[in-house]
Amino acid sequence: MTPSYHVVSLFPEMFAALADYGVSGRAIRNGLCRLRLWDPRDFTLDAYRTVDDRPFGGGPGMVMLAEPLDLALTAAKTALRREGVDQPRLVYLSPQGRKLDQALVEELTRETALVLLAGRYEGIDERLFERHDLMEVSLGDFVVSGGELPAMALLDALIRLIPGALGHEDSAREDSFADGLLDCPHYTRPETYLGLDVPAILRSGNHASVADWRLKQALGRTLRRRPELLQARSLSARETELLDALRREENTE
Numbered sequence: 001m002t003p004s005y006h007v008v009s010l011f012p013e014m015f016a017a018l019a020d021y022g023v024s025g026r027a028i029r030n031g032l033c034r035l036r037l038w039d040p041r042d043f044t045l046d047a048y049r050t051v052d053d054r055p056f057g058g059g060p061g062m063v064m065l066a067e068p069l070d071l072a073l074t075a076a077k078t079a080l081r082r083e084g085v086d087q088p089r090l091v092y093l094s095p096q097g098r099k100l101d102q103a104l105v106e107e108l109t110r111e112t113a114l115v116l117l118a119g120r121y122e123g124i125d126e127r128l129f130e131r132h133d134l135m136e137v138s139l140g141d142f143v144v145s146g147g148e149l150p151a152m153a154l155l156d157a158l159i160r161l162i163p164g165a166l167g168h169e170d171s172a173r174e175d176s177f178a179d180g181l182l183d184c185p186h187y188t189r190p191e192t193y194l195g196l197d198v199p200a201i202l203r204s205g206n207h208a209s210v211a212d213w214r215l216k217q218a219l220g221r222t223l224r225r226r227p228e229l230l231q232a233r234s235l236s237a238r239e240t241e242l243l244d245a246l247r248r249e250e251n252t253e
Helices: 012-019 022-029 066-082 102-108 127-131 148-159 207-225 227-231 237-252
Strands: 004-008 034-038 089-099 113-118 134-138
Touching: 004 066, 004 148, 012 022, 012 034, 012 148, 022 148, 034 066, 066 113, 066 127, 089 102, 089 148, 102 148, 113 148, 134 148, 207 227, 207 237
Parallel strands: 004 034, 004 113, 089 113, 089 134
Antiparallel strands: none
């Protein structure tokens, strides 16, 4: 079934950056996935199309009203039922949520449909969590002005894993984090640039040696930059051998 992504956002026009450009735009145009946007203002009942109000108990900022968001989420779920999806996963982009990583991205690719809620201001009325089974997802331990950019980041990560979305079927498998490691260095023509040479092994034509070099480089980068990833990884015998060699080399430098 073609993945269907629905987004509830006060700024649906922002998603042109996702829908009109690059890998994600091409995938949407080619029908590899569907994207539909819902503006909560379209579900307001007053002349001013009000979507926020002051919080009970006082305090700074505004809170997004329950009713317009509730109606927008319900409309998205109703549309998906017409597509044959009875229980789509609902995701609220929030700094309080589960941190987004490649494992979560791959988990969400198994969903046939997602409804993403991009919040604004101080957040959403808490009663929406009682009305809808909202899964909270965070880009990291920082705050941005709204959920649109995190929603686009999540969608881009999902779309590029759809078969046929990338130009080469192996591209997604070789990305950073695809197998729990950072990516290896990459080079292209010319062979020498301002006195800097492409490593000879990459020009050798020996595919087994190139694969070993790339794995060793990926292990080295991960060891230096994100050692916690190695601690959480079950290393193969070859990875252990290469990692031991790396540590010996660094100790003799």
